[in-house]
Amino acid sequence: xxxxxxxxxxxxxxxxxxxxxxxxxxxxxxxxxxxxxxxxxxxxxxxxxxxxxxxxxxxxxxxxxxxxxxxxxxxxxxxxxxxxxxxxxxxxxxxxxxxxxxxxxxxxxxxx
Amino acid sequence: xxxxxxxxxxxxxxxxxxxxxxxxxxxxxxxxxxxxxxxxxxxxxxxxxxxxxxxxxxxxxxxxxxxxxxxxxxxxxxxxxxxxxxxxxxxxxxxxxxxxxxxxxxxxxxxxxxx
Numbered sequence: 732x733x734x735x736x737x738x739x740x741x742x743x744x745x746x747x748x749x750x751x752x753x754x755x756x757x758x759x760x761x762x763x764x765x766x767x768x769x770x771x772x773x774x775x776x777x778x779x780x781x782x783x784x785x786x787x788x789x790x791x792x793x794x795x796x797x798x799x800x801x802x803x804x805x806x807x808x809x810x811x812x813x814x815x816x817x818x819x820x821x822x823x824x825x826x827x828x829x830x831x832x833x834x835x836x837x838x839x840x841x842x843x
Numbered sequence: 844x845x846x847x848x849x850x851x852x853x854x855x856x857x858x859x860x861x862x863x864x865x866x867x868x869x870x871x872x873x874x875x876x877x878x879x880x881x882x883x884x885x886x887x888x889x890x891x892x893x894x895x896x897x898x899x900x901x902x903x904x905x906x907x908x909x910x911x912x913x914x915x916x917x918x919x920x921x922x923x924x925x926x927x928x929x930x931x932x933x934x935x936x937x938x939x940x941x942x943x944x945x946x947x948x949x950x951x952x953x954x955x956x957x958x
Contacts, residue, residue: 733885764947772880772931772952779946817886829874829899831947833885 734758737818737834744841750805752837754818757799764831765792765803766817774817777803808841815839846870847950849934855956856924864919864953866934873938874898875917876947877909880931892917924957931955 738753754763765777778785778792780801785792789808794801805812818834847868856862868875877889891899892911906928908920917934933952937945 735885766949772933772954774933774935774949774952776946776948819886829876829891829893830888830901831886833887835883835885 733834734822734832735818735820735834737816737837739837740835741838742840744808744839746809746841746843748808748841750808750812750839750841752803752816752818752839754801754803754834755799756801756818756820756832758820758832759823760796760799760820761823762821763794763801764819764821765801766819768815768817768836770814777816805839810841810843813839813841847934847936847948849932849950849953851953852951853954853956855958856921857958858924858926860924861920861922863921864932864934864955866917866919866950868915868917868934868936868948868950870936870938870948872936872948873914874936874945875911875914876935876937877917877919878933878935880933880952882930886933889919921955924955926957929955929957 734757736755762781764779766774768774780794789806791804815836815838817836819831850865874893876891879887888901889903890909895911910918931952934950935947
């Protein structure tokens with residue numbers, strides 16, 4: 732079982748819908764990242780958070796450290812939001828300071 | 844434009860070939876990373892360099908050989924690869940000491956196909 736689980740694996744929405752992507756992890760962490768990968772491969776870092784909530788434009792990321800869970804929300808979704816959204820965590824105990832553990836990603840398709 | 848460039852963007856090579864992937868960052872960062880992304884699998888960290896010194900080798904086979912001549916450039920030398928090495932290879936960089944809590948800036952990737 733992967734240490735980082737994302738749900739759903741695939742998500743199709745209509746333009747304007749509110750979208751939620753979930754990330755659960757099984758270890759203590761010092762930080763969680765949300766990344767966006769468009770077709771063609773390029774990855775953009777959206778958020779890095781260790782507690783609470785962050786907002787950037789139509790994107791909101793929340794994290795509950797006690798429940799080991801994070802959500803990424805997209806309000807008023809648009810076809811240009813179509814991408815793979817990846818959750819990654821930095822485990823607290825052991826291992827390298829540089830090593831992130833990644834989820835498999837959620838493929839979001841927003842139809843016009 | 845993320846400030847991290849990779850060349851080539853696509854590469855097809857035979858199992859006996861030798862080729863190199865190049866990454867350059869224009870952000871003044873000190874740490875650079877190589878990741879492998881295979882179909883249907885999570886991103887896997889391969890190597891990390893911090894101030895030109897290798898600080899992480901994630902049990903990568905020796906047919907992959909990294910080189911970091913300075914903090915702005917990172918290479919991945921490839922030789923006698925296997926078809927299962929076909930993947931998207933991504934370079935990333937971070938500022939400061941390279942702590943993972945820093946935001947990572949990714950290049951566009953090199954799509955590698957090994958025949």
